[in-house]
Amino acid sequence: MSTAAGERSVLLIGGTSEIGLAIVRRLGASAPARVFLLGRDPERLAGVAATLDGGGEYDAVDADALDTHEEAIARAFERGGGFDIVVLAVGVLGGQAGIDANRLVAEEVMRVNFLGAGSLLLASLGALRRQGHGTIVVLSSVAAERARASNAIYGAAKAGLDALAQGLADSLSGTGVRVLVVRPGFVRTRMTASLKPAPFATSAEAVAEAVIRALDGRQHTIWVPQVLRYVFAVLRHLPRPMYRRLPL
Numbered sequence: 001m002s003t004a005a006g007e008r009s010v011l012l013i014g015g016t017s018e019i020g021l022a023i024v025r026r027l028g029a030s031a032p033a034r035v036f037l038l039g040r041d042p043e044r045l046a047g048v049a050a051t052l053d054g055g056g057e058y059d060a061v062d063a064d065a066l067d068t069h070e071e072a073i074a075r076a077f078e079r080g081g082g083f084d085i086v087v088l089a090v091g092v093l094g095g096q097a098g099i100d101a102n103r104l105v106a107e108e109v110m111r112v113n114f115l116g117a118g119s120l121l122l123a124s125l126g127a128l129r130r131q132g133h134g135t136i137v138v139l140s141s142v143a144a145e146r147a148r149a150s151n152a153i154y155g156a157a158k159a160g161l162d163a164l165a166q167g168l169a170d171s172l173s174g175t176g177v178r179v180l181v182v183r184p185g186f187v188r189t190r191m192t193a194s195l196k197p198a199p200f201a202t203s204a205e206a207v208a209e210a211v212i213r214a215l216d217g218r219q220h221t222i223w224v225p226q227v228l229r230y231v232f233a234v235l236r237h238l239p240r241p242m243y244r245r246l247p248l
């Protein structure tokens with residue numbers, strides 16, 4: 001994939017993600033963009049690629065297959081001719097049952113959201129550093145800010161990914177590589193389709209809008225909607241006995 005002048009090349013990891021695709025589409029609406037999708041189901045990726053303006057290339061990667069990540073990312077960078085923007089949108093929510101969560105689901109949530117996404121983050125950052133420029137957008141969550149009884153497993157895994165992204169971002173200061181950590185609240189996508197919307201629920205398009213604005217600036221972390229930054233600044237410092245009584 002060679003890019004024409006003024007065109008941005010974008011790699012979406014989690015190529016079927018509703019939030020990821022909203023970001024990719026919004027990027028394409030503001031300036032020409034070439035898109036490469038990485039995901040675990042080539043048939044679904046082909047379907048998604050066909051809906052993108054100008055189509056898109058795609059390839060397979062499973063977040064759970066750690067030993068394939070370096071090669072899959074290297075292959076994508078080679079086929080794409082490098083990327084200006086990488087969006088890391090891989091994630092699974094699992095149930096909201098806390099300690100009563102199905103054990104296999106709980107393990108998948110921990111593996112995919114931390115180990116899998118973290119490994120894809122490391123491989124992508126390595127590739128961006130080798131090319132000497134580029135931004136990676138990491139879909140974290142407000143759940144990363146403080147564990148809640150009902151989604152402790154997802155929250156803990158996202159907290160791990162968020163911390164990894166922040167620390168690696170600092171280690172890459174001055175290299176031309178930027179990490180933008182995005183902490184959305186409840187977003188109405190298929191991931192949350194079975195849940196009652198939380199306060200300040202938002203849309204994939206609103207997350208995309210906030211990401212596009214942040215890409216033009218210098219922030220390293222954003223909350224969507226922004227008010228959640230202040231809500232969680234309070235929540236994270238509430239004493240435990242108060243925090244655990246909140247209907248979160």
Ligand SMILES: NC(=O)c1ccc[n+]([C@@H]2O[C@H](COP(=O)([O-])OP(=O)(O)OC[C@H]3O[C@@H](n4cnc5c(N)ncnc54)[C@H](OP(=O)(O)O)[C@@H]3O)[C@@H](O)[C@H]2O)c1
Nearest residue numbers: 014016017018019062063089090091139141186187189191
């Ligand atoms: N929706 C929310 O309320 C919300 C809030 C905060 C943060 N987030 C985060 O935002 C990101 C995108 O979420 P979304 O709402 O767009 O949900 P989504 O549409 O369900 O997207 C999740 C993506 O992760 C992929 N994925 C899951 N397991 C994978 C695996 N083992 N290997 C490769 N890919 C895998 C899915 O692929 P398949 O299509 O193959 O399943 C899909 O592309 C996630 O990281 C999520 O945790 C979401």
